[in-house]
Amino acid sequence: MQNIQDSSAFVICDDLYKIFKVAEIEVMALQGLDLTVRRGELVGVVGASGSGKTTLMNVLGGLTLPSAGRVIVDGKNLLKLSARELTTYRQIEVGFVWQQGSRNLVPYLSALDNIKLPMTLAGVAGAQADARARELMDKVDLPHRYDHRPIQLSGGEQQRVAIAVALANEPKLLLADEPTGELDSTTSDQVYDLLQRLNRDDGLTICIVSHDPTIAQHVERVVQIRDGKLASETVRRRPLADTRMHDGRGAGAEATESWQDHFEELIVLDSAGRLQIPKQLREDLGFENRVEMEVTADGVLIRPARNLEQTSSQAEIQIEREIRAEDNGAPAGLLARFRGRKT
Ligand SMILES: Nc1ncnc2c1ncn2[C@@H]1O[C@H](COP(=O)(O)OP(=O)(O)OP(=O)(O)O)[C@@H](O)[C@H]1O
């Protein structure tokens, strides 16, 4: 259970599950995902294809309801909102940018009219909507493209208009699902710079899903999803503003340092005490479905179970015996091993 009293926690996902059922086959897209995003944070979300990133974005955006768990955005429990409240949430409080330009923009409308569309749906029209749309076009550095239709814009320009559309109703949370997936690296950098500026200047909370291996360079924190759960986090050792100056492209004294030097990868320990050991590491170390844990001077050592000829069911019986012994007041088995007392 996460601490929902934490006033800086803007997004809280607590033990989220999402099960899709297609032709009697169930797919667990989210499997006990915990995530907290601070108000005004810029977070990157990475993970293999099918790991649940888009599902998470859809849940945060109120487009999909989770099968179990809690999702709270700006103090609102999305599972407790009425249908009408959820529609307002989607229209006003959250903005989306998708990978495909065609999903973000209506092809036969000008850039300005695309931005005005969500305002009209939210009941804002006329001069007020027009002024705001122009202001947003200026903000995304496209003051000379007001009347262009999507086909008359480059991919990067389309994504910048898409960001303006997402911001039309002044949302507090911006969700971008691979916004640079179809762009080259220079154009991607421009989109990232814009997102950083919106985060820094307007305090917008932003989650960016990406396959881009350099995403950490552009955000404050990267969370990695594996099999529908949070697996690891890459955090900055110093603030984004500092590293932006010294990322190897700037002229700072540390320009020779690689940007990777500014990051640290941490493994997530979830609210139930679970952590994920990457598949490659499990294979390299010969981990199967049982391991041994031992407390050492530096922490906990996890190693392959030595008694591997024991079948799974025998191992389960043994664990059950140990738990029963513990319930009866006799510290034994696993817990004793934790305390460094070999049985
Ligand atoms: N509407 C749906 N109906 C059935 N299964 C779905 C649906 N949406 C997603 N899934 C399944 O849930 C899992 C997670 O999908 P999701 O789209 O969240 O992955 P992703 O991390 O965004 O992948 P990618 O990087 O390819 O976009 C996948 O196995 C996918 O097939």
Ligand SMILES: [Mg+2]
């Ligand atoms: Mg996806």
